[in-house]
Amino acid sequence: MHWRTRLVQPQTLARGGFASLAVPTHRGxxxxxxxxxxxxxxxxxxxxxxxxxxxxxxxxxxxxxxxxxxxxxxxxxxxxxxxxxxxxxxxxxxxxxxxxxxxxxxxxxxxxxxxxxxxxxxxxxxxxxxxxxxxxxxxxxxxxxxxxxxxxxxxxxxxxxxxxxxxxxxxxxxxxxxxxxxxxxxxxxxxxxxxxxxxxxxxxxxxxxxxxxxxxxxxxxxxxxxxxxxxxxxxxxxxxxxxxxxxxRGLQTLGLRLERLEASALEIARWLAGQPGIATVLHPALPSCPGHETWKRDFSGSASVFSVLFDDRHSARQIEAFVDALRLFKIGMSWGGVTSLALVYPALERPGRDYAGRLVRLNVGLEECADLKADLAQALTAMEQAR
Ligand SMILES: Cc1ncc(COP(=O)(O)O)c(C=O)c1O
CATH class of the missing domain: 3.40.640.10 (Type I PLP-dependent aspartate aminotransferase-like (Major domain))
Structure with a gap:
């Protein structure tokens, strides 16, 4: 047959039977x-x-x-x-x-x-x-x-x-x-x-x-x-x-990642709850979160995302200054990865609750907690200094 035909319809030469642990990527x-x-x-x-x-x-x-x-x-x-x-x-x-x-x-x-x-x-x-x-x-x-x-x-x-x-x-x-x-x-x-x-x-x-x-x-x-x-x-x-x-591939390490993310997010959430200027920490495993009792009844653990509500002495500008001052926590939306993230939510429609730009959602990643706390601490200081 002509080589053009053989290009399109080759005889397969590779040997079968490759027993690997990876799931093959089938395109087609x-x-x-x-x-x-x-x-x-x-x-x-x-x-x-x-x-x-x-x-x-x-x-x-x-x-x-x-x-x-x-x-x-x-x-x-x-x-x-x-x-x-x-x-x-x-x-x-x-x-x-x-x-x-x-x-x-x-x-x-x-x-x-x-x-x-x-x-x-x-x-x-x-x-x-x-x-x-x-x-x-x-x-x-x-x-x-x-x-x-x-x-x-x-x-x-x-x-x-x-x-x-x-x-x-x-x-x-x-x-x-x-x-x-x-x-x-x-x-x-x-x-x-x-x-x-x-x-x-x-x-x-x-x-x-x-x-x-x-x-x-x-x-x-x-x-x-x-x-x-x-x-x-x-x-x-x-x-x-x-x-x-x-x-x-992600599924294979999901168990390990969730375990570590849960521990780190909880440590950071509890630490933040004790910092001045923070009104509430909205983390399902903390009693301050609406529905905490339901979480205790129905969930087997908590994950990496939670939010902090700053007290109303702070202006929207100061909350933004807090997020802008963070270095390890990046400003980004899609959570659940290995990198810590922060984001202000200025407009939230929650009838009966007024968060008025004072709410910041955090995603805790796999960085060392001590470094993350130091980053948050310097950003809290920067926020207090901002006008
Ligand atoms: C709770 C929740 N559901 C659904 C989505 C949408 O997922 P995707 O970004 O893959 O479309 C997101 C993304 O942020 C989410 O946070």
Whole structure:
């Protein structure tokens, strides 16, 4: 055959049987079929075999299976990011005329999607007090299609009574979804506490090194698997096998990282609680955090993010000066990696609570605690001196 043909259709020379500990990175869009009669276009790769790279190569399926096994899920879909996971749940469960409930403390872009795209599609999303517990029953309407939970909440860290919310929602036939990113799918057992769909931004703890973007949607029963799966296919939420390979590596050290991050974040949080100028430390493992008792009851540990509220003697300018003065804590949004981060949240919509630009969220990384405390101490001094 001509060399041009051989370039495209070579004889494979490499030997098979490479038994390695690493999961191979399978790249591929087109899937080959033996016979025309075998051709199919089906996202059920795990059950029926591969049909198209869009629905996941073996690398993405391996990641989904491992995340699913940790969470005790029937099935886990791997999607391009945490926000894609949130969108997938909304679009799978809600349609024009649906009503959905989301806590005030939910991740900002979740609420942004509710106010933007979902509103345009005729889906009404109502925000509720994250500490409402069984009181959610009063907000459920005949057209309520979904209750979101996120525990602890983004930035303000309220720990929700997820079992009470699930019980009330299920009594009215309404499914409950949880953004379980904080717990990395392991510090809170979503399905044992009644949740129907658990999502994670794998970008955070599973990736663990701030170098990939991925999300997961885990379902616990067959009805949700099909609804989510069909929507997943129609949206074309393909993921990169290279990112999945990094996430699979991240999973191997997740246990160690979480243990160390928990210890360091707690040490820093307790230390900050004793510093002058700080009104409250919002860390789920401290009694000062709303929902702390629920955290004690339902969680097996705490993670690396928490927030500090400065007392009202400080101006917004001084809080900014604090963050700007930090050297080891970098200014950045996406938490859960090895590097410590800080960020001021000037505009937070939390009815009944006024944080007025005095709230700073910290992500504690794997640096030595003594160095992190020294960094915070010099920034606290710089804040007091700033006007
Ligand atoms: C609680 C939570 N959920 C979801 C997301 C979205 O994840 P991603 O950045 O992978 O889209 C984030 C990201 O910050 C988050 O903090």
């Amino acid at each position: 869009s087109t899937v080959l079929f033996e016979r025309q009669a075998d051709v199919a276009d089906d996202w059920r790769h795990r059950d029926k075999g591969y049909t198209y790279g869009l629905y996941g190569t073996p690398t993405a399926l391996e990641l989904g299976a491992r995340v699913g096994q940790l969470e005790g899920a029937l099935h886990t879909f791997v999607v391009p990011g945490g926000q894609a996971a949130i969108a997938l749940v909304y679009l799978a469960l809600c349609g024009a005329g649906s009503h959905a409930l989301v806590p005030h403390s939910a991740y900002g872009p979740n609420k942004e999607m509710a106010a933007g795209m979902l509103k345009r599609l005729g889906i009404e999303v109502e925000a509720y007090d994250p500490l409402i517990g069984a009181g959610i029953a009063a907000l459920i309407r005949p057209n309520t299609a979904l209750v979101w939970t996120e525990s602890p909440g983004s930035v303000t860290m309220e720990v929700q009574d997820v079992p009470a919310i699930c019980e009330a929602a299920h009594a009215r036939g309404v499914p409950v979804a949880l953004d379980n990113t904080y717990a990395a799918g392991v510090l809170f057992d979503a399905f044992a506490h009644g949740v129907d769909i658990s999502i994670q931004a794998l970008t955070k703890y599973v990736g663990g090194h701030s170098d990939l973007l991925l999300g997961s949607v885990s379902v616990r029963d067959a009805a949700y698997k099909d609804r989510v799966g069909d929507t997943f296919k129609q949206l074309g939420l393909a993921v990169s096998p290279d990112d999945c390979s990094l996430a699979l």
